[in-house]
Amino acid sequence: MLDPTERGRYLAYEDPPKSAAAAMDSCRKRVQDRMRSQKESQRRETTINEDSVKYSQLIGQLKAAEARNRLRIMRLQYQNSRAEEVKHLISCQPTAIQAVRLQAMVPPTQDRKNPGDRVDKLERARIECILEDEQGLTINRDLT
Numbered sequence: 001m002l003d004p005t006e007r008g009r010y011l012a013y014e015d016p017p018k019s020a021a022a023a024m025d026s027c028r029k030r031v032q033d034r035m036r037s038q039k040e041s042q043r044r045e046t047t048i049n050e051d052s053v054k055y056s057q058l059i060g061q062l063k064a065a066e067a068r069n070r071l072r073i074m075r076l077q078y079q080n081s082r083a084e085e086v087k088h089l090i091s092c093q094p095t096a097i098q099a100v101r102l103q104a105m106v107p108p109t110q111d112r113k114n115p116g117d118r119v120d121k122l123e124r125a126r127i128e129c130i131l132e133d134e135q136g137l138t139i140n141r142d143l144t
Contacts, residue, residue, distance in 0.1 A: 083108040096139040100130050 002010060086108040093099035119127065130138055
């Protein structure tokens with residue numbers, strides 16, 4: 001019989017008994033199965049997480065597009081109401097010369113492509129003729 005330390009040294013280099021080897025194998029399999037299931041659950045969570053991130057990005061993009069559309073509609077409504085008010089102011093002027101001056105100073109709509117001169121040659125000649133007529137001989141407008 002060997003004392004415990006010598007027996008431990010001797011048995012350390014021998015194959016373990018069949019019962020111990022079976023227990024070690026079963027423990028190793030349990031640990032591997034648990035690690036595999038943890039990796040699988042983490043993978044599922046990351047795919048669910050990625051899907052939720054993609055979904056939230058899509059929702060954010062849709063909300064931004066709706067907001068842009070609302071702003072565009074509000075801008076168009078404002079421009080239309082402003083144009084109608086300016087046209088009404090122009091039509092309510094007591095004389096034609098004042099109407100032409102107001103129209104030249106405050107255009108009903110803004111031209112985004114060419115913010116400069118929007119009057120063609122014929123209209124410019126007509127406007128200059130009206131503006132030069134200080135006595136109102138070209139256009140007599142009586143609103144009484």
